[in-house]
Amino acid sequence: METSREPKSKPLAITQQSLQTHLSFKPLECLSVKRLPSSTPTRRTANYQPSLWDDFYIQSLSNDSLDEVQVDLWEKLREEMKQLIGKQEDMKGQLEFIDAMGQLGVLYHFQNEIKNVLGFMASSYSSSNDKLLNNLYVSTLLFRLLREQGLKISHLRQSIQLMYSLGDLLQSLKSGYVSSKLNIEEDVKCILGLYEACFLTVGGEDEVDEAIENLTKRLVKVREKQLSASLCDQIDHALELPLHWRMPRLHTRWFIDAYEKQDNMDPKLLQFAKLDFNLLQSIYMKELKELSRMNITKFGALLTTIDDVYDVYGSLDELQLFTTAIIEWNINAIHHLPNYMKIILRALFDTINDVANTVLTEKGLDILSHLKRGWGDQCKAYLVEAMWYHSKYTPKLNEYLDNAWITIGSLTIVTPTYLLSEDLTSTALEELELYLDVLRYSCTIARLMDDLGTSTDELQRGDVSKSIQCYMKEKCFRSNCKKSHKILNKRELERFEWQKDWEIKI
DSSP: OOOOSSOOOOOBOOOHHHHGGGGGTOOOOBOOOSSOOSSOOOOOOOOOOOOSOOHHHHHHOOOOOOOHHHHHHHHHHHHHHHHHTTOSSSHHHHHHHHHHHHHTTOGGGGHHHHHHHHHHHHHTGGGGHHHHHTOHHHHHHHHHHHHHTTOOGGGOTTHHHHHHHHHHHHHHHHHTOOOTTSOHHHHHHHHHHHHHHHTTOOTTOHHHHTHHHHHHHHHHHHTTSOOOHHHHHHHHHHHHSOGGGSOHHHHHHHHHHHHHTSTTOOHHHHHHHHHHHHHHHHHHHHHHHHHTTSHHHHHHHHHHHHHHIIIIIOOHHHHHHHHHHHHHTOGGGGGGSOHHHHHHHHHHHHHHHHHHHHHHHHHOOOOHHHHHHHHHHHHHHHHHHHHHHHTTOOOOHHHHHHHHHHHTSTHHHHHHHHHTSTTOOHHHHHGGGSOOHHHHHHHHHHHHHHHHHHHHHHHHTTOOOOHHHHHHHHTTOOSOHHHHHHHHHHHHHTTSGGGGGTOOOO
């Protein structure tokens, strides 16, 4: 039972202007190409490699990492770690212990305890101010941990004084001065700590933002000195990618090995982190096996295939016909498509209709219209980018982002996940009539991060300009892409609702 949500109207010709109307989610029906030209279009290729993660490999993964004895030990160590929080002799020891917990990936067990300890440190900052001014390593570490925990500015009454202490280090960096009060290892830790803290700054902290270039040069220079192997590894790791930009679980695996080499390593904390990591891995493996058999995996495979068709393989005429077929949800349009598109269209229609019928049978809820709208908006956004590419057009940043938050693909993955949840109700369905801000914001973040990681490769094969290039062209920038992307990230993130209260939610 397929019923269209949109009113019947005369088909419109596809133009870049008419396609942009989908950004306000107005009904759109379009058809400009009734049949394809007889000549074979020139195909591009991206030389994609087949995935190593085939179903046979996934199902062969073992998830029996921990036996009952290890689980009991894990629970015992977790209680011991909880008791150790805030029990170190001085502020430096407490902060290093908390930082190690975070990088070892076990901080999520003790969120309340950690926030209480850090909140107390922030509120009593004035009483320890003199010590912090003489220990910039502790100062920068406190600054980063407070930001990582997303504490509001009301908890940082002495934040200006903290920034002064950071500024002292900046002045020493600019002058090339190395404090004689600190040994070389402590001095390097101080520089490394401020380098990581700089990536957690927000508006109004230009003196810290401007330090990244100087700190990078300084770290490269001190790397040549005779430092411990552990510290050298930390410097190399930080220069490769700052901590705040890394995938936490991937960083955790690296840090477990790095922490084991540190002189101040806590053996019980390390043992707990290893057990916790293996326990989570076993859960992930189980979920991965289950996920590989679920409908969401089908949506992901279809999305990846269709994305490649729009990005690389399809001609503009083919893409227009394909988009019209999706918008109208018209299986009869398959007769006008090339063979490779027929396979994709039939697979998409069969999958969507099958999922919708299953939900209708089991829960009495009709989700077909929501699924059709999601895929229609997705393909319309893809076609906008295809038209930009074929016309060699570079959009302005806002124009790009208005379209790109959809092309990231989260829309067609997140929406089905919501629709296939166990507690889906008719009331919940009504909330999907419009795309919520939280969905757009999360998709925008995903798009910006994806552009940072893939824009170079995509531009080399001739894809449409990404957010970095759009921003640089609009502002006539010729600076490096990383700097442009940092400015862009900052501008977009500051628009989000949670920034109004000066609260960073990690």
